Amino acid sequence: MSKEREIKQVLKEWIAKKSKDCDIESILDDTLILEKRIITSVQIMDLILYLESLTSKPVNINQVQPGIFSSIDSIYTAFFAEAG
């Protein structure tokens, strides 16, 4: 499994765990996780802490646009693509 696949899988597992009614198979790379309410806006804080723990870098909330949390693809691009 490529590093990118691996990271996206880890993110899907986390989101499926936090979601109230969504299983991991239904989360695709481009699934709109906020728009479809798979996770809610108030869970973004939890996601940010999780991303910080994965990347070991703080996330500056003032420098991020809500759009980067819209899908697995956008999260990967914003937080992991450069390092990957």
Next chain:
Amino acid sequence: MAKLQQIAAKLSAASLKRLSNPYTEFEWPEALDLDKWQFSPDLISLYGTDVYNSLDQGQQKRLAFWEAVNFFSINIHGEKALIQGLADRLYKKWPAEISGYLHHFLDEENKHMTIFGTYCERYGHKVYPDKKLSIPAEYSAGEEDFLFFAKVVIFEELVDRYNSQMGRDDRLDELARHINEYHHNDESRHLAFGREISRNLFEEYSAHWNAQTLARVRGYLTDYMAATWKEYYNPDVYRDAGLDDAYELYESALVSPVCKSHRDTISANCIQFFIDNRILLEAPDL
């Protein structure tokens, strides 16, 4: 609304009576005595867990200091959002008494932030960053105003339970105790107003909301309460206190029975208010 107007007028009079100057109210020593508690030990986020029990008292007091910086940081971010929301609602559509009280509310929240900010910057050399992100949404009539004031109630009820206890806790360093006492004295008015206006707005608008909107509102408040609690378990605090595996500590505290029991106890009055007013139908799983 008539009762709300009366309450707003009374609260304005009480605020005028208690007008204070945060710049002269407190004496700020050059450095804190970290041999003294800066935060009530039983309110420390990890209190009662195996990790907490394994720390010596010096380590517990160091953790208490960073918990104080985090608590005051939570207050700063909560009050920033509050000030923005209150300012947006000045002279919007309310009777004059309500806008009049919103001015006091704004004034007092601004003063609180200067106090919290001074403590954090002077002794912690930072304010812990906010991790909450606001995402634009579409609302039904009255929903946004109701959610704003309901969130004020949740934020302030939790904060005030801490302030109320720490303001009376003789174990605390005098500065930390005084800050909590000062905040509690203002928050009791803000809470009375927040509860009354939330109840009014819910009564006025919820009758016109469809089942989907009602479910969304209830779901949002439940999630918001859980998210608010998570701010009290800050991995950055654990790192600054020298504890290992900060994120794992955060995750384990969220599922620890002793921590959950603490959250349930502190939240009980707040949840009861929402249930008594049929705003929530059941207690959130925190």
